[in-house]
Amino acid sequence: xxxxxxxxxxxxxxxxxVSRVFNKPDSVSPKTRERVERMARELDYRPNxxxxxxxxGRSTMVGLVWDTDHRRSGWRHPFxxxxxxxxxxxxxxxxxxxxxxxxxxxxxxRQVGASLADPVGYVDTVRRHDLxxxxxxxxxxxxxxxxLFAQSGLPCVAIDVAVDGPRATYVTSANAEGAGQAVxxxxxxxxxxxxxxxxxxxxxPGADRLAGYRAALAEAGVPVREDYVAExxxxxxxxxxxxxxxxxxxxxxxxxFAAGDEMAVGALLAARQAxxxxxxxxxxxxxxxxxxAALVEPALTTVAQDKSGFGRAAAAAVMAMVEGGKAAPTxxxxxxxxxxxxxxxxxxxxxx
Amino acid sequence: xxxxxxxxxxxxxxxxxVSRVFNKPDSVSPKTRERVERMARELDYRPNxxxxxxxxGRSTMVGLVWDTDHRRSGWRHPFxxxxxxxxxxxxxxxxxxxxxxxxxxxxxxRQVGASLADPVGYVDTVRRHDLxxxxxxxxxxxxxxxxLFAQSGLPCVAIDVAVDGPRATYVTSANAEGAGQAVxxxxxxxxxxxxxxxxxxxxxPGADRLAGYRAALAEAGVPVREDYVAExxxxxxxxxxxxxxxxxxxxxxxxxFAAGDEMAVGALLAARQAxxxxxxxxxxxxxxxxxxAALVEPALTTVAQDKSGFGRAAAAAVMAMVEGGKAAPTxxxxxxxxxxxxxxxxxxxxxx
DNA sequence: CTAATTTTTGTAACCGGTTTCATCACCGTA
DNA sequence: TACGGTGATGAAACCGGTTACAAAAATTAG
Numbered sequence: 001x002x003x004x005x006x007x008x009x010x011x012x013x014x015x016x017x018v019s020r021v022f023n024k025p026d027s028v029s030p031k032t033r034e035r036v037e038r039m040a041r042e043l044d045y046r047p048n049x050x051x052x053x054x055x056x057g058r059s060t061m062v063g064l065v066w067d068t069d070h071r072r073s074g075w076r077h078p079f080x081x082x083x084x085x086x087x088x089x090x091x092x093x094x095x096x097x098x099x100x101x102x103x104x105x106x107x108x109x110r111q112v113g114a115s116l117a118d119p120v121g122y123v124d125t126v127r128r129h130d131l132x133x134x135x136x137x138x139x140x141x142x143x144x145x146x147x148l149f150a151q152s153g154l155p156c157v158a159i160d161v162a163v164d165g166p167r168a169t170y171v172t173s174a175n176a177e178g179a180g181q182a183v184x185x186x187x188x189x190x191x192x193x194x195x196x197x198x199x200x201x202x203x204x205p206g207a208d209r210l211a212g213y214r215a216a217l218a219e220a221g222v223p224v225r226e227d228y229v230a231e232x233x234x235x236x237x238x239x240x241x242x243x244x245x246x247x248x249x250x251x252x253x254x255x256x257f258a259a260g261d262e263m264a265v266g267a268l269l270a271a272r273q274a275x276x277x278x279x280x281x282x283x284x285x286x287x288x289x290x291x292x293a294a295l296v297e298p299a300l301t302t303v304a305q306d307k308s309g310f311g312r313a314a315a316a317a318v319m320a321m322v323e324g325g326k327a328a329p330t331x332x333x334x335x336x337x338x339x340x341x342x343x344x345x346x347x348x349x350x351x352x
Numbered sequence: 353x354x355x356x357x358x359x360x361x362x363x364x365x366x367x368x369x370v371s372r373v374f375n376k377p378d379s380v381s382p383k384t385r386e387r388v389e390r391m392a393r394e395l396d397y398r399p400n401x402x403x404x405x406x407x408x409g410r411s412t413m414v415g416l417v418w419d420t421d422h423r424r425s426g427w428r429h430p431f432x433x434x435x436x437x438x439x440x441x442x443x444x445x446x447x448x449x450x451x452x453x454x455x456x457x458x459x460x461x462r463q464v465g466a467s468l469a470d471p472v473g474y475v476d477t478v479r480r481h482d483l484x485x486x487x488x489x490x491x492x493x494x495x496x497x498x499x500l501f502a503q504s505g506l507p508c509v510a511i512d513v514a515v516d517g518p519r520a521t522y523v524t525s526a527n528a529e530g531a532g533q534a535v536x537x538x539x540x541x542x543x544x545x546x547x548x549x550x551x552x553x554x555x556x557p558g559a560d561r562l563a564g565y566r567a568a569l570a571e572a573g574v575p576v577r578e579d580y581v582a583e584x585x586x587x588x589x590x591x592x593x594x595x596x597x598x599x600x601x602x603x604x605x606x607x608x609f610a611a612g613d614e615m616a617v618g619a620l621l622a623a624r625q626a627x628x629x630x631x632x633x634x635x636x637x638x639x640x641x642x643x644x645a646a647l648v649e650p651a652l653t654t655v656a657q658d659k660s661g662f663g664r665a666a667a668a669a670v671m672a673m674v675e676g677g678k679a680a681p682t683x684x685x686x687x688x689x690x691x692x693x694x695x696x697x698x699x700x701x702x703x704x
Numbered sequence: 705c706t707a708a709t710t711t712t713t714g715t716a717a718c719c720g721g722t723t724t725c726a727t728c729a730c731c732g733t734a
Numbered sequence: 735t736a737c738g739g740t741g742a743t744g745a746a747a748c749c750g751g752t753t754a755c756a757a758a759a760a761t762t763a764g
Contacts, residue, residue, distance in 0.1 A: 027712075097481075100451075128400060292644045372722095
């Protein structure tokens with residue numbers, strides 16, 4: 001590997017000059033710069049990132065905190081792949097890379113000094129690598145770790161969960177508004193007995209989508225019936241049991257808004273098992289627009305999130321803080337617009 | 353941040369001793385070691401990874417090459433998430449991290465010395481970071497880049513694509529055997545007119561699954577009819593059109609083995625549109641066991657791959673090479689066992 | 705033409721570790 | 735008691751960059 005010293009020597013200049021050619025090109029005279037650049041190309045020179053990070057104290061990597069340990073159960077993030085694509089390509093554009101933080105007991109305990117406050121070792125890794133910032137994906141059980149990051153002063157962007165700290169912000173969909181779109185659509189189809197299968201109230205999307213549901217009904221002058229509000233946990237099974245309960249009500253709803261597509265799929269199966277046809281007997285609208293939404297029978301009408309937009313927005317927020325330096329203002333939380341995708345499960349589909 | 357110098361000073365020993373405590377504990381006297389360890393814990397000392405990488409020339413990161421640029425189309429890896437989980441947790445256990453290599457023009461051209469031989473900048477990043485090894489996920493159009501890696505002498509493990517090089521190996525499913533399971537299952541149900549929707553012949557899984565199909569038929573003494581071999585590209589649309597052609601045959605097959613679930617889903621839709629019932633009129637078996645397989649109607653019988661096993665096996669292979677050093681033998685290619693998952697689309701489901 | 709500026713370049717310290725080699729203390733043995 | 739050997743420790747070079755500061759060169763002003 002060519003080093004900066006060799007390059008400098010061959011160009012007949014000092015190391016400092018070579019370094020400047022790549023970092024502050026304007027401070028080098030055009031002809032020197034050109035000579036160095038040509039030689040660099042010829043030798044296929046690449047500055048070593050570790051050396052650079054060591055010298056500057058800041059790496060060109062952003063950490064991704066995504067706890068996989070809880071995922072043994074088979075739960076999957078609904079759109080991790082899109083999120084990663086968005087994240088990666090946006091970071092890429094700034095010359096940054098994404099480091100997936102390995103965590104878990106195994107990784108942690110073989111290291112020097114496992115800290116009690118950081119049981120799974122996230123913060124540990126971040127410190128060791130001088131990461132430029134972190135992106136947090138909620139796994140539902142990392143609240144403590146997230147708080148640690150948010151307070152640490154490191155640029156920090158969370159996905160779908162509110163965090164608070166000096167340089168912390170987050171990205172969500174316009175959950176309330178999205179829920180409103182769904183409910184208004186059902187209202188527009190003439191439904192008045194509209195139930196919801198909500199997400200957990202302690203999660204941001206769960207709470208906001210429920211609020212949006214309530215607001216939309218209120219706005220239309222339709223009273224909210226508490227027996228029409230079932231709470232699920234975003235998993236499929238919870239949608240299934242919630243739907244069963246709703247259909248068993250003395251006066252069952254004619255339409256259901258499920259706050260997540262996985263739950264909507266569960267609800268669909270429950271309806272089928274109860275001999276209840278969708279959308280004829282009960283209309284159904286979901287939220288997320290995951291891949292299977294288009295494949296189930298009937299295809300699910302749902303509120304689509306801008307999946308790769310999450311990644312792009314998160315990257316943008318991190319980069320703004322990183323490149324702006326400590327003085328830069330922390331970006332405001334981002335709310336991504338949602339889109340209602342009308343398919344068959346709501347009974348409003350155009351004839352095919 | 354505490355540095356090794358501070359720590360050494362506070363312990364009244366030299367830096368070298370502190371370094372040894374963490375790297376070759378046996379070479380330090382028990383009482384010195386204990387003193388240093390206690391102090392390290394007290395100060396919450398963490399060795400800086402960049403400095404360490406710089407000094408040793410080898411980082412504790414493994415690169416993940418996964419080109420997202422081709423993915424604008426909406427294509428997704430069938431089980432990226434499981435793969436990542438397996439990869440990450442296995443690397444974790446060795447104290448290694450996964451670096452997603454940012455690539456693409458944008459990232460590359462703002463860097464020093466973009467190389468022609470490495471148009472998207474993978475190799476570039478690997479060199480800059482002194483990565484310990486790389487894992488390659490085939491995106492169908494990275495053959496040149498993959499070859500570069502494989503030849504480079506860096507530990508290199510590819511997923512689902514054969515690569516050749518001094519320290520390169522790969523992980524696939526037992527594709528031929530898996531296809532055999534599917535075909536034998538159909539034979540066992542009495543089918544003799546069994547067609548296949550194959551993957552692209554230039555891909556490893558495509559070729560091997562087709563070979564497995566042929567072998568299973570041959571073994572059963574059923575001649576392979578070339579008009580029963582349709583080639584798709586693993587995308588859904590290709591499965592759709594292939595199925596349409598097969599059903600339009602003068603003597604259509606009574607069963608179809610699709611070499612990928614996406615194509616199987618396409619085939620299912622095509623059958624439905626052709627008024628052909630599955631499994632009554634035509635039985636269908638897929639390959640992969642992606643999430644939607646269980647959700648389509650009828651639920652898809654398919655050959656399941658050990659999805660997170662890919663990640664674990666890849667990690668194991670990389671770590672074997674990394675920790676074994678240059679002298680260690682390159683691990684043989686891994687073939688993961690597959691499992692036939694019988695659902696409804698083949699007509700053999702147990703009564704519910 | 706000289707002095708004052710401004711631009712360009714070089715010197716050297718520094719980032720935080722690892723590792724080679726030399727030294728020193730301590731051990732058992734002759 | 736002197737000696738060779740072993741194990742523990744320290745001094746210093748090194749990894750490959752960045753950057754503060756000083757010096758030199760080029761430019762401008764007077």
